[in-house]
Amino acid sequence: MNYCKNLRIPVDAIELPDVFDLMGIAKRIRADIREWKKRGAKIAIFNIAGGTRPTSSAALLACILEGIPTVYVHDVTYDEITLPLLKIEYTKVLSAKERKILDVIRKAQAKRPLSEVELARQFGVTKATMNYHVKQLLKKGAIAITPDPEDTRRKQLTIEPTIELLLGD
Amino acid sequence: MKILLSTFGPDPENTLAAMKALPYQKLVLIMSEDSKDTPAFKMIVDNEAKAKGIVETLIVDEYDLKDCFRSITDYILEERNKDKKGENEIIINISGGSKILGDAALLAAFEMGVPAFHCEKSRTVRFPVLRGVTLRDRLTESQIAVLKELGTMDTIDEIVERVGDRLTEETIRKALRELRQLGVIRTVPSDGKITLELTEAGILVLETINRFEKMRG
Numbered sequence: 001m002n003y004c005k006n007l008r009i010p011v012d013a014i015e016l017p018d019v020f021d022l023m024g025i026a027k028r029i030r031a032d033i034r035e036w037k038k039r040g041a042k043i044a045i046f047n048i049a050g051g052t053r054p055t056s057s058a059a060l061l062a063c064i065l066e067g068i069p070t071v072y073v074h075d076v077t078y079d080e081i082t083l084p085l086l087k088i089e090y091t092k093v094l095s096a097k098e099r100k101i102l103d104v105i106r107k108a109q110a111k112r113p114l115s116e117v118e119l120a121r122q123f124g125v126t127k128a129t130m131n132y133h134v135k136q137l138l139k140k141g142a143i144a145i146t147p148d149p150e151d152t153r154r155k156q157l158t159i160e161p162t163i164e165l166l167l168g169d
Numbered sequence: 170m171k172i173l174l175s176t177f178g179p180d181p182e183n184t185l186a187a188m189k190a191l192p193y194q195k196l197v198l199i200m201s202e203d204s205k206d207t208p209a210f211k212m213i214v215d216n217e218a219k220a221k222g223i224v225e226t227l228i229v230d231e232y233d234l235k236d237c238f239r240s241i242t243d244y245i246l247e248e249r250n251k252d253k254k255g256e257n258e259i260i261i262n263i264s265g266g267s268k269i270l271g272d273a274a275l276l277a278a279f280e281m282g283v284p285a286f287h288c289e290k291s292r293t294v295r296f297p298v299l300r301g302v303t304l305r306d307r308l309t310e311s312q313i314a315v316l317k318e319l320g321t322m323d324t325i326d327e328i329v330e331r332v333g334d335r336l337t338e339e340t341i342r343k344a345l346r347e348l349r350q351l352g353v354i355r356t357v358p359s360d361g362k363i364t365l366e367l368t369e370a371g372i373l374v375l376e377t378i379n380r381f382e383k384m385r386g
Contacts, residue, residue: 084373086307093302141300162297
């Protein structure tokens, strides 16, 4: 901080409550990036080399999700390594139908996760049609099927926790 | 077969956590040559031998991010190429070894569409990687066509001339605009003209796409 101040470079510090909570840090950095963007700021570059391992990985994840130019400034050689990142736009990696299904699964799981049959009913499609989409989402690792703890014969659909980051909210 | 790739360094705690938390039949340790001499490496090899497991090593320079990235992506591409029936499932743990190695492995996981995890003794975090969705899927066919034809210090007219037999001028200009927004190419003034060139990130993106296609034959 003093180094920057001596050079008259404006500097802000962001305090992280837990520098080992990878997903918490990723969500925080992502929210900050979005806030800066909303205010019209342009993030020229993000150096992900500092801090703990989870902090560095979380920063890399946030940059991948938000398409921020990213470098890794080598701790010893000070070489600036540019990373080959392309923003992940969920509209490109998930179809419109898949996104709608994920959204419904996500909203339902807070109360009671839906079964495949219930999901088909909500969309007004046959069980076979919904089964196709569910299989695609399972193949991509976006959702999981688990037994309902209250009725083990019933299988329920839940979204993988970190996949929510891809849905853009 | 389930293949677990795991970054590995002299402190094996996170790698051991991944071996405990994630299912695998073959373990591939991504590590530097020096790590072969560590007690941790010998312990893992001995334990896997007793359990009749398969252990392989992928030797990288764990302080050279690009070397780590290239080696890991090459390994994944080769494994996928050998696996004609699509029976193998590859996953990556990125929490072992140096920070550079971990970040390179995470980047490789996103670019190759390989499920990635950060494992510690007390928690396992799965990254939002969609299985099978690769770097190539994030670019359109016209963007890839333009990217491949980009030489050094080309003007837009020169690119249009080169790719014009396959794409309309409008499509080429749109693709160039998008590639610039993605940070893959940049404009450089030269002799009173505006020329285009690949950025450093763009060179690696193109190199990765070319390796995809080479492996596909």
